[in-house]
Amino acid sequence: MHTSVKPILLRTLLGLFLVLSFSFVPSAHGQDSPTKTLPKEETWQVIYLAGQRIGYTWSTLETVGSGQSAIVKTTADTFMTIKRFGQTLVMKQALTTEETPEGDLRRFRFEMANPPAMSSVTSGKIEGRELSLTQEVNGKPKTTIQPWRDGVKSPVFQDRMLKVNPLKPGETRTFETFVPEFAKVGKTTMTAFDRQETKLLNGKPEKLFKVGVSNSLIPGFMMETFLDERGEAVKVSTTMLGSLMEIYVVSETEALKAIEGEELDLAIGTLIKVKPLVKGHGSKRIVYKVSIVAQDPTDVIPASDTQTLKKIDAESAELTVVSLPIPSPARIGKVADEYLQSSQYLQRDDVLIQKHAIRAASDATDPGEIARRMETYVREKLTKKNFSTAMASAAEVANNLEGDCTEHAVLLAAMLRAKGIPSRIVVGLVYADRLFAFGGHMWTEANLNDQWIPLDATLGNGGIGAAHIKLADSALSDDGPAALSGFSPLMNVIGKLKLEVISAE
Numbered sequence: 001m002h003t004s005v006k007p008i009l010l011r012t013l014l015g016l017f018l019v020l021s022f023s024f025v026p027s028a029h030g031q032d033s034p035t036k037t038l039p040k041e042e043t044w045q046v047i048y049l050a051g052q053r054i055g056y057t058w059s060t061l062e063t064v065g066s067g068q069s070a071i072v073k074t075t076a077d078t079f080m081t082i083k084r085f086g087q088t089l090v091m092k093q094a095l096t097t098e099e100t101p102e103g104d105l106r107r108f109r110f111e112m113a114n115p116p117a118m119s120s121v122t123s124g125k126i127e128g129r130e131l132s133l134t135q136e137v138n139g140k141p142k143t144t145i146q147p148w149r150d151g152v153k154s155p156v157f158q159d160r161m162l163k164v165n166p167l168k169p170g171e172t173r174t175f176e177t178f179v180p181e182f183a184k185v186g187k188t189t190m191t192a193f194d195r196q197e198t199k200l201l202n203g204k205p206e207k208l209f210k211v212g213v214s215n216s217l218i219p220g221f222m223m224e225t226f227l228d229e230r231g232e233a234v235k236v237s238t239t240m241l242g243s244l245m246e247i248y249v250v251s252e253t254e255a256l257k258a259i260e261g262e263e264l265d266l267a268i269g270t271l272i273k274v275k276p277l278v279k280g281h282g283s284k285r286i287v288y289k290v291s292i293v294a295q296d297p298t299d300v301i302p303a304s305d306t307q308t309l310k311k312i313d314a315e316s317a318e319l320t321v322v323s324l325p326i327p328s329p330a331r332i333g334k335v336a337d338e339y340l341q342s343s344q345y346l347q348r349d350d351v352l353i354q355k356h357a358i359r360a361a362s363d364a365t366d367p368g369e370i371a372r373r374m375e376t377y378v379r380e381k382l383t384k385k386n387f388s389t390a391m392a393s394a395a396e397v398a399n400n401l402e403g404d405c406t407e408h409a410v411l412l413a414a415m416l417r418a419k420g421i422p423s424r425i426v427v428g429l430v431y432a433d434r435l436f437a438f439g440g441h442m443w444t445e446a447n448l449n450d451q452w453i454p455l456d457a458t459l460g461n462g463g464i465g466a467a468h469i470k471l472a473d474s475a476l477s478d479d480g481p482a483a484l485s486g487f488s489p490l491m492n493v494i495g496k497l498k499l500e501v502i503s504a505e
Contacts, residue, residue, distance in 0.1 A: 044255035046201070047080065050243035055080030055091075056255040057247070061160070063101070071106065072099050074156050090115060095155070095180065103157030103175075104150070110180035118396060122180050133183060135478075137344040138393045142478060152176045152185055158213060163231045167192035167211060179217055186217035198226055200235060201248040208234065220295065220492045242270055242495015271437035272429065274499050280431045280467035281459060284323045288469070289500040291316040292493055300493060304470055305451050318502070321466040324453055330368030332421055333447030338477040339422035345393045345410055345476045348417035352398035356381070356411070357418035367421050371446045371455060372462050374419075378412045379460025405430075408457035409442040410476070422447035424475050426454070427490055429499075431467035438469065438499060440490050445473065466504070 040062035047055045059076040078093040091114050098107040109123040121136040131148045134141050153175050167173060169192050177188040193210040200206055208226035215221070226235040236247040277283070289312070290297045297317040298309050310318040342348040360377035361370045384402035392400075394414035397407040409425045416423040423446050430441035443464065445452040452473075454464045471489040 044250055044252045045247050046250045046255050046257075047078075048246045048248075049082075049240065053257070054082055058252075058255070070101050072101055072103075072154075072160070073097070074099075074154075076156065097154045097156055099154035099157060103153040103161065105152055105154040105157075105178050108154070108178070108180055114391075118392075122183055124178075124180075135183065135344060138347070138395050140344065142344060144478075149176070149185075152178055153188070155179055158188055158190060159225075159233060162190075162211060162225065162227060162233060166227075166231055169194050177215065179215065182217050184217060186215045189214050189216075196226075198235065198237075201250060201254075218492075239495065240491075270494050271432070271435055271439045272497060272499055273437045274431070274501050276436045277431055277433075277467060277501060277504055279465075280433065280504070281461060281465045283465040283467060283504050285503075285505040286321050286466035287502040287504075288319040288321070289316060289502055290319045291498040291500075293496040295493075295496070300489060301469070301471060302473075304473075306454060306466075306468075307470060319469065321469060323463065323465045324451065326368050326372050326453055326455070326463045327449050327451075328368040328372075329366050330371075330448040332367050333450040335422045335447050336475075338475040338479070339424055339447065340417055340420065341477060342414075342417070343476055343478045346414040346417060346423075347393065347395040348414050350395040350398060350414070353394055353411070353414045354418050356398055357415040360415060361419055367419075367446075368448055370419055371416060371421060371448065371453070374412055374415050375444075375455045375457050375462065376460050378408055378415070378457035382408055382411070382457075405458045406442045409444045412444045412455060412457040413476070416444070416446050424452070424473050426470050426473045428471040429469040429490075430456075440494070441468070443468065469499075 041060065043059050043061075045057045045059075046053060047057065055078065057076060057078045059074065061072065061074045064071050064073055074095075074097050076093075076095045078091070080091045082089050082091075091112070093113070094109075094111045096109045097105065099105050105126060107123075107125045109121065111119050111121045113119040118138055121141075122134070123136075124131050124133045126132075126148050129148050129150075131146045132143060133146055134143045136142075155177055157175075158177070161173075167190060172189065172191045174187055174189045176185050178185050191212045193212065195207045196210045197205045197207050198210075206228075208228060209231075211225045211227065213223045213225060221238070223236060223238045225233050226237075228234050232249075234249050238245050277286070280286070290301065290309075292300060292315060294315065296311070296314060297319070298311050301307070301309060301317070301319060303309060306324050307319060307321045309320075312318060340348075342350075347353060356377070357374070360374040362373065364370045364373055381401050382397070382403060391406045392403055392410070394410040397403055397411040398414070413423040413425055423444055426443050426445055428441060428443075429438040430443075431438055441458075443454060443456040443458070445454055447453070454468060456464045456468070471493070
C-alpha cells in the first residue's frame, strides 16, 4: 500500500452495531398479548461473522408495576473485538429502554464506547407529544425537543412481539420504531415464512419458523430471525459486509468464551480488487464499470461535481470520475449555513481547532490556498495512524492528533469552517496502490467558486485524482441525520459491488 493511503472499511463499526441494534432480547414465556405482565429474564448470545466468533451480548427484560402504570424495562450490552489492518478495535454498546406493555417507547439510553475515543451517548424521554433528545459527543451534551407521534415503538419491541403476538406464515406486519443509532424513527417490516431448515451453533440442522425483518432507515438490509416451537428466537442471521453474520442464544459460559486465535480483520477481507492503476491518485479521468448485485448503481452512487453515471442495465452502470483541482485564486461559495456552523462533531469554535486553523493558514488569504495548506497541515500533524478508533470528533482529534481517515476528514472540515470556508465530509471508496483494490474511506470537500472541491488529508496531495468514488456526503450538522447514518450507503454495497477499470487518463 502507498505509505500515505490508509483505506478502511467505513465504518466497520456502523455495519456491526446496526446489525446488533436489531439483536433480539428475551421474550416472555406463555403470554397471549403484549399487555400482560412479563417475568424478568436474562439472555446471552454469541456473535459470529464469517464463521469466526467476534463477541457476545447480554440482555435482560422485566416488567415494573402493573395495570396502566406498567413499564417494560430492557437492557442489552454488546462487546465485540475485531481487527482493521492488523490493529485491534474494541467496541462496547449499552442500550436501555423503557416501554409500555404495548411497546410504545417512553425512555431510552444508548452508549457507544470505542477506546481511546470518548464514549458517545444518545438518550431521550417522551413526554406527551414531545421527545426530549440529548446527544453527547466529546463529553458535551446537547438537548433538543422534537415532535413525537403516538404509537412509535421501542427498538426492542419487535422481539417481544414475535413471542406474545406471533405472525402466521405469509403474514406481513409494519410499525414505526425509534432507532437510537440514527436518533430517528423508521418503519419496521416483519414478514413470516414457513419453517426452514437451518443449522444451530452445535452444527445440527433444525426446522425453524423464519421471520424476515427490515427497517426503512437501512435500505436493502434484511435480517432473518429463526424461532423454535415455543416461539423463542434462537438464531438471527444476515449478510453483512459480504460475509454471513450469525447470532445464537447460548449459555453464559459459552457467550463469555474468549475469542480464539487472531481477531477477524474486516478491512482486508472487504477490499474490492481491480486491475492495477498506474498513478491512480494522479489521474485526471477514470471510467469504471460498476456492478451491484440486485441493485441499480445509479440509485446508489450519486452524481456530483466529480462523477457522472450512465446506466448499462439493471445492475450495472458506467461511472466516470474526474479530478477537480483546488482553484487559485478562489472565492468562498454560497451554500446553506449548515456547512459553516459548529456542530458536535465539527466544533469550529473549539480553541485548539482555531489554533490549528491559524497555524495551517499562516499568511495565506486566498481561500483556495488556505484549503491546500490545511490539507497538508492535517496530513503532517496526524502522524499516529490509529485504526483502533471508530470515529472521534474534530475537537478530540485536535487534542490527540491521531486516527485514521475519519479523523483526518473531520479535523480538516472543522478547520475549514473556522476560517469561514464551507465544508462537508464524504464517504466512499479509495484506491490502495499496493493492494490493487478499493476500500472504504472518508475525505473532505470545501465549497470554492460554488463547487464542492475534494480534499484528502490522509493523502495530502493537494486535492485528489479520479481514484476516489463518492457514495455519500454529510454536513455533520446537529439538526441533520445522525453522524453514522452517512455510512449506510457503504455498508449496503460492500460485498455486493464490483469494479472494472475501463480506461484511465
